[in-house]
Amino acid sequence: MAQHDTPSDTPFGDPKARFEAGLFGMWLFLLVLAVVFISTIIGYLVVRIDNGAAFIPADAPKPPLLLLVSTGVLLVSSVTMQKALRAGRVGDPRQGGLMVATLALALAFLIAQGVAWRDLYEQNLAISDNLYAWTFYVLTGLHAAHVLGGLPPMLITTWRASRAAYGPDDHRGITYCAMYWHFLDGIWVVLYATLVLGSR
């Protein structure tokens, strides 16, 4: 890549202006994701309400209690993420440890979701059985896919935080990461509540 463009990866001369633009872009991105989840939930509600009690087959297992645990894990990860962000803003070296904790909790969440899926599957609930199963797997899967997609940027952020790279002058990456993470946390609570209410 010898003949690369000059490094014009931003039109902003002022780092502060660049950060503001990034924040704005991130809010728009979260708005896009919110539309994705809201329309999915609307789709779920339409078929759920259309079918009434018939939506839930007589022998269908309820959403596993393990999801309650994963919800807790995710909420705690939001707390560690926020603490990491606060440390990052002031250049506090504890940002590294807090990001590692957040990453570990994210992985724990994904594992818990996987185990919950396996439990349901072992109780003979396959995705192609009925819409009750289909919507459960698809909705939780959609969220898990977004957590999974958040892992690469989170890995980079953790790696940089472990070298205490974030400080008062530059905490863009860790801020964007935190915004995304809190969003996924909030969306999960809504999604989970919808699924629990929908399976009654």
Next chain:
Amino acid sequence: MTTLDSRPVVTEVKDNYLTFTRGLLSWIFTLDHKRIGVMYLFAVLGSFFVGGVMALLVRTKLLFPGKVEWMTADEYNKAFTLHGAIMVFLVIIPSIPAALGNFVLPIMLGAKDVAFPRMNLFSFYLWVVGAACAVYSLMAGGFDTGWTFYTPYSTQYGAGGTIPVLVGVFILGFSSIFTGVNFIVTIHKLRPPGMTWFRMPLFLWALYATALIQILATPVLGITVALLVIERAFNIGIFDPSMGGDPVLFQHFFWFYSHPAVYIMILPGMGIISELIAVHSHRHIFGYRFIAFSSVAIAIFSFLVWGHHMFTSGQSPLMNVLFSAITFSVAIPSAVKVFNWLATLYKGSIAFNTPMLYALSFMFLFTIGGLTGIPLAVLSTDIHLHDTYFVVAHFHYVMMGSALIAMIGGLHHWWPKMFGVMYNEFWGKIACGLVFVGFNMTFFTQFMLGSQGMPRRYYMYQPEFQIYHHISTGGSYIMALGFLITAIYLIHSLFAGKKAPANPWGGASLEWQCTSPPPHDNFATTPRVGDCYDFSAVRWDEKQQGYVIDTEAHLAAASSGKGH
């Protein structure tokens, strides 16, 4: 004519963005919005060629009412589906924002680039991957669902390439969303000092309104096609009525995106027309704020009318009445634009060059396209016209006769800026005339076909319709000839075209104040901004064979409010 002796506004720059760095890699990894715009442009025009060939195949088949040996009914279904899907997702949606918008938007703002150059390049490669999925789907058996992918046909039947093309549409949606996010942030954060919202060129207002739709509607399409893919893969889903799902829900989801998508296609075109009309009639745009707000109004209405695609789907009569009424109201902001353009032309000194001819074509064709939307919004007449050639003619007048014609007009308008060469004006006018005549021959006849009851998408038809199909197909060949000539003289100009001045048309917006082609970083310093529709300080300069703008007079006029 006196030559202006004030210092030349345009400083001669040896390097431009095309020659700044060389070699294939410098293009593949470029973060320059101008190069990304040019790559989009050629990708989109290439897709336009493929989609056009498909259209010609369909039209040629329709010369004959019965079976033909060289194209089976299945192949015919695939050809028109491919035509629709390519033209919508690969051509018209990205054509103006991603190709022309990418090139022009930052320069119009006097900025060095869009807010997120990396994301811009990423969005281009997403387009490439999406297009590759569409190509792959052809090898996997093609797709024949129509571009609307209605269930249960798309989930339970449909040719083998349905899943790959849906994945392609999903990825193209991402590309579109990223472009939208980029443009919104750029317009908010990178306007130069002095450029208030109401000093922006109207093209930017149009791109802004478009971007709003792109980020709010496209995610719905994304999740819809994702659910469709899962449903097709597992043979069950929320759109499957046999398991308690709801196929009409698919139609709601699909049109919640795809109706706004119609405005993703037309709004940037309207923005281009606002520029062309003002610049080529050398007259201040009439009713600036009305045009600006009508773009936003159209964007808002676009989210409230999707149900008019579903009048015969069995949704409740109350819903039908509401959607019908709101649909009528779209006519108001659209007409506001047309009348303001007309008022701009009035007493203007109109230059009948190729961009202007395309702009006038647009006004004529868009008016027909818009007005024929009214009988389709009326519930009683829509029952008769639904799924006939009347609908086909209507949306071609809007999507092709308006959106695409505006794109071609804009391409001619900014061609000298993009490549630093002038195209052949004589052949430009001839080609524009051929396209205009061919277009009306092709699609006006389809209004008659449709009102007499010829359904759309049919392989065979009653012999009494044959004369209309003959005229229509003949028109499509004339149009193809026009586009062929356009391709030839544009490519020819790249190698042998006359060198373009910085300002060949006499525009006053910022892109005409840097060299043609622009330097790598557009402007050495952030330019000062006047009223981009005030042409009083623009003079023809014999020596440069182009227009020059007296910056001081231009700025003074803007601050004193002259020229309005």
